[in-house]
Amino acid sequence: MSEMETKIICITCPVGCSLVVTHEDQKVIKVEGNQCRKGIEYAQNELRDPRRMVTTTVKVKGGLHPLVPVYTSAPIPKPLIFELIKKLRGVELEAPVKVGQAILKDFLGTGVDVLAARDLPQVGQKTSETGSG
Numbered sequence: 001m002s003e004m005e006t007k008i009i010c011i012t013c014p015v016g017c018s019l020v021v022t023h024e025d026q027k028v029i030k031v032e033g034n035q036c037r038k039g040i041e042y043a044q045n046e047l048r049d050p051r052r053m054v055t056t057t058v059k060v061k062g063g064l065h066p067l068v069p070v071y072t073s074a075p076i077p078k079p080l081i082f083e084l085i086k087k088l089r090g091v092e093l094e095a096p097v098k099v100g101q102a103i104l105k106d107f108l109g110t111g112v113d114v115l116a117a118r119d120l121p122q123v124g125q126k127t128s129e130t131g132s133g
């Protein structure tokens with residue numbers, strides 16, 4: 001197989017370096033354009049096993065709001081993102097929901113959980129957000 005160049009933007013810090021990665025198959029030969037060592041590690045991971053954090057919302061029945069924000073406890077493999085979203089689309093929780101509550105555990109054996117990002121009280125339940133009941 002021959003060497004290839006791939007251009008990617010490093011997302012490990014706010015700088016957002018434009019990287020040029022020379023690789024053969026999934027073996028990184030050279031990384032250019034990085035301002036720190038994190039860029040090299042990011043490029044290697046991006047070629048071998050790209051992963052992303054996922055944030056979305058899930059339906060809630062009887063809640064102060066109809067949706068609660070959720071997030072993955074760790075990055076999941078990119079090819080599984082749409083499968084996760086599809087699975088979460090079918091989830092409907094019962095209020096109240098507590099921040100950090102596991103919505104989905106060990107998604108597809110990845111060891112990654114989906115967690116609630118905020119408290120969501122039941123309709124009529126007193127909250128510090130509204131100050132009423």
